[in-house]
Amino acid sequence: IVMTQSPATLSVSPGERATLSCRASQTVSSNLAWYQQKPGQAPRLLIYGASTRATGIPARFSGSGSGTEFTLSISSLQSEDFAVYYCQQYNYWPALAFGGGTKVEIK
Amino acid sequence: EVQLLESGGTLVQPGGSLRLSCAASGLTFSSHAMSWVRQAPGKGLEWVSAISASGGSTYYADSVKGRFTISRDNSMNTLSLQMNSLRAEDTAVYYCAKDPGITGMTRHFDDWGQGTLVTVSS
Numbered sequence: 463i464v465m466t467q468s469p470a471t472l473s474v475s476p477g478e479r480a481t482l483s484c485r486a487s488q489t490v491s492s493n494l495a496w497y498q499q500k501p502g503q504a505p506r507l508l509i510y511g512a513s514t515r516a517t518g519i520p521a522r523f524s525g526s527g528s529g530t531e532f533t534l535s536i537s538s539l540q541s542e543d544f545a546v547y548y549c550q551q552y553n554y555w556p557a558l559a560f561g562g563g564t565k566v567e568i569k
Numbered sequence: 570e571v572q573l574l575e576s577g578g579t580l581v582q583p584g585g586s587l588r589l590s591c592a593a594s595g596l597t598f599s600s601h602a603m604s605w606v607r608q609a610p611g612k613g614l615e616w617v618s619a620i621s622a623s624g625g626s627t628y629y630a631d632s633v634k635g636r637f638t639i640s641r642d643n644s645m646n647t648l649s650l651q652m653n654s655l656r657a658e659d660t661a662v663y664y665c666a667k668d669p670g671i672t673g674m675t676r677h678f679d680d681w682g683q684g685t686l687v688t689v690s691s
Contacts, residue, residue, distance in 0.1 A: 495677040497614075504664055504681035505606075505614065516679060548614055552676035556628035558616040 463554050467561035473569040482564045484532040484549035493553035496534045500545045571595040571680040573665050578685030591648040591665030599643035602668040605650050607661035622672050655689045662686050
């Protein structure tokens with residue numbers, strides 16, 4: 463299964479909304495997670511089950527979608543939100559797969 | 570607070586072997602499945618291997634099957650990855666990652682270590 467994220471790079475001004483997309487080559491139901499990774503750091507779980515925020519994740523992060531099309535939205539981008547975001551499907555086991563990532567950069 | 574601390578990464582020649590370890594604290598280690606996830610320099614994330622909470626079941630990505638072996642010692646709160654027949658394409662930061670499921674596997678990861686770098690080169 464292939465996970466495709468778009469765009470590869472998203473330029474956004476602080477305070478604006480960012481919308482990231484993730485597409486699966488086959489349906490993954492709602493078995494999708496989103497991670498944030500900053501330079502030199504490990505990934506951090508943001509969303510699982512396509513739309514459930516992980517513990518401690520601010521409400522400005524929201525996930526939606528099911529089947530093959532998923533979206534991560536970040537309302538009102540803060541400086542600490544500029545990072546690379548990865549989606550991961552966990553419907554097919556043991557063929558876990560991550561998307562190629564979307565870099566959110568300051569416009 | 571959950572802490573996962575990887576060690577063992579170094580420079581190794583193609584065809585060589587290496588053993589990575591991950592020391593876990595701040596959790597009931599024996600209740601959680603664990604995985605190794607790697608990231609080649611400047612690239613994305615790739616799941617490598619997983620082991621059930623008890624250690625009775627192991628899983629591998631096709632890219633490492635037959636070359637890597639995952640194991641755990643629940644008495645020592647330690648996860649390991651034995652890597653044999655290493656190739657240049659195995660060069661990456663290797664992260665250990667915890668599955669949040671209690672005894673079962675959710676197959677996503679809520680805690681990660683900081684990673685250890687493995688470089689395969691002559």
